[in-house]
Amino acid sequence: MAASTSQHVLSSTKLWSNSCFSLEKRTCHVHSVSVGRRCPSARNLGLVCSSKSQSSVVEPVQLPGSPKSGTTPKKSSESALILIRHGESLWNEKNLFTGCVDVPLTPKGVEEAIEAGKRICNIPVDVIYTSSLIRAQMTAMLAMMQHRRKKVPIIVHNESEQAHKWSRIYSEETKKQSIPVITAWQLNERMYGELQGLNKQETADRFGKEQVHEWRRSYDIPPPNGESLEMCAERAVAYFKDQIIPQLVAGKHVMIAAHGNSLRSIIMHLDKLTSQEVISLELSTGIPMLYIFKEGKFIRRGSPAGPSEAGVYAYTKNLAQYRQKLDSMIQ
Numbered sequence: 001m002a003a004s005t006s007q008h009v010l011s012s013t014k015l016w017s018n019s020c021f022s023l024e025k026r027t028c029h030v031h032s033v034s035v036g037r038r039c040p041s042a043r044n045l046g047l048v049c050s051s052k053s054q055s056s057v058v059e060p061v062q063l064p065g066s067p068k069s070g071t072t073p074k075k076s077s078e079s080a081l082i083l084i085r086h087g088e089s090l091w092n093e094k095n096l097f098t099g100c101v102d103v104p105l106t107p108k109g110v111e112e113a114i115e116a117g118k119r120i121c122n123i124p125v126d127v128i129y130t131s132s133l134i135r136a137q138m139t140a141m142l143a144m145m146q147h148r149r150k151k152v153p154i155i156v157h158n159e160s161e162q163a164h165k166w167s168r169i170y171s172e173e174t175k176k177q178s179i180p181v182i183t184a185w186q187l188n189e190r191m192y193g194e195l196q197g198l199n200k201q202e203t204a205d206r207f208g209k210e211q212v213h214e215w216r217r218s219y220d221i222p223p224p225n226g227e228s229l230e231m232c233a234e235r236a237v238a239y240f241k242d243q244i245i246p247q248l249v250a251g252k253h254v255m256i257a258a259h260g261n262s263l264r265s266i267i268m269h270l271d272k273l274t275s276q277e278v279i280s281l282e283l284s285t286g287i288p289m290l291y292i293f294k295e296g297k298f299i300r301r302g303s304p305a306g307p308s309e310a311g312v313y314a315y316t317k318n319l320a321q322y323r324q325k326l327d328s329m330i331q
């Protein structure tokens with residue numbers, strides 16, 4: 001394995017900050033820890049919140065057919081986009097580089113997925129996207145088990161004509177009570193090449209902390225014979241744009257259960273992070289992150305700390321109506 005000698009000096013440690021969900025449109029932003037402060041809902045997540053309120057509207061993502069700026073946008077509903085990194089896996093627990101090796105969750109990872117489900121149990125989900133790796137699929141299914149709508153998540157099998165035919169559902173009513181789960185290899189974790197299976201600490205001892213941090217967190221420097229984040233983005237973000245954004249444009253509520261780096265590449269796109277800023281973007285296992293898609297823009301809402309976080313519904317009208325409907329259904 002070629003050992004690179006390039007140094008990587010981190011200007012500041014940045015964390016995925018959790019919005020505090022206070023009623024005004026205040027969200028936290030990726031920022032240096034020094035200016036942040038801990039806010040109650042984030043404290044238990046070990047995250048910090050920006051001490052200044054930010055416009056929570058992320059720069060508009062250019063969408064095919066979305067209203068051009070300056071024109072009166074057509075009335076479009078708001079859709080929820082939930083991103084969840086899988087719960088702890090057996091190799092996370094052993095501190096091994098995992099990448100595209102297909103390992104399951106630990107019992108703790110199962111608990112994390114259930115907890116994530118409880119936190120989003122009042123938020124509508126019409127379709128679920130996950131990777132072709134079991135740890136992400138387990139997280140998606142376990143999280144949806146907690147949903148108050150009690151729809152059944154069903155993995156869609158289109159890998160062959162026969163698979164499609166043999167998994168057909170012959171009841172419209174049953175179909176209405178189910179949620180399609182679409183598995184896509186494009187959402188797989190970045191392929192870690194010759195690091196897969198190696199212990200992260202031992203690798204740092206052998207090649208140096210900076211080198212391993214550069215392989216793990218830089219944008220365009222791949223691990224030996226593996227994918228850089230940029231290469232991972234080329235498939236994950238392309239899939240997000242081609243397959244998932246059209247669902248949101250159609251008003252569908254989407255959950256993506258995927259991986260630390262495939263999600264980092266999507267968040268980098270949503271939040272327009274620079275290749276420098278994304279170095280500091282860290283995603284914890286099993287923590288749901290909510291965006292609202294509205295008029296062609298993604299509004300970051302952070303991580304709902306609980307199922308009835310007031311701020312989640314504060315200005316997302318449709319989500320508040322959905323929750324009231326759930327409350328009335330489950331009286």
Ligand SMILES: O=C(O)[C@H](O)COP(=O)(O)O
Nearest residue numbers: 096097098099189216260
């Ligand atoms: O693939 C792995 O090892 C982990 O899921 C993510 O690893 P990283 O945090 O080192 O990118």
